[in-house]
């Protein structure tokens with residue numbers, strides 16, 4: 001208990017404040033609920049990035065290891081979903097880059113044939 005008038009600590013049995021003489025029954029008592037502060041979690045700790053997602057994302061840009069990067073991204077994303085690590089976005093981006101470049105490569109390889117076919121159809 002603390003004196004409401006001057007804030008001096010009061011004994012449980014004292015009827016008057018020993019410091020200023022104010023009646024102790026008017027003193028403010030702090031209940032445990034009032035003393036309880038919201039828990040402090042400290043700076044937000046974010047989970048680490050999944051290494052496979054990062055490596056896979058980088059590999060997806062490099063020819064020849066693109067397929068490996070795609071596999072690493074998929075494994076990394078599976079790991080992210082089970083461990084709660086970050087990097088799922090990187091994994092998705094790596095897969096998109098890898099698949100996109102493979103499709104682009106196929107399209108470029110097929111382009112002469114498509115053009116030839118269109119050209120043949122035009123001349124007919």
Ligand SMILES: [Zn+2]
Nearest residue numbers: 003006017020
């Ligand atoms: Zn007092």
